Amino acid sequence: MLRAPVPWLRLPLLLLPLLLLAGCEAATGAVAAVTVGSVTTLGRTPIDAGYSLITGKDCSAVRLEQGKTYCRPTEPRPDAPAYCTRSLGVVDCWMDPASVSDLAPEVADGPRGLSPVQEKDRTRSWPNW
16 A cells, blocks of 8 residues: 655645546646645645755745745854843843853843754754654
């Protein structure tokens, strides 16, 4: 039994025999319908989807239409936040807390970098498996 590894691949696999049986005019209309459906649901043409699967990058002609690059670039890692402590009447901040001796507690208890979910989103490829 033929099983598609991803649920959204099942419909194209079911429609493939119909495309092979159809004449040229029906096949052209079917290709146009598949392309329109692919752009509206996936945000990319079937060719873009194939290229993205092969390269592992998030590429789309829709991005080109929006004036962006064909493939989504990997976002750079954000700079580390400054280490800020209370002082007499002011807040002192250091970009390199290792260079300061006897560090006081930080003013805010925020995250010191990206969470695992944020890092996965920053470096994601297409499709997101």
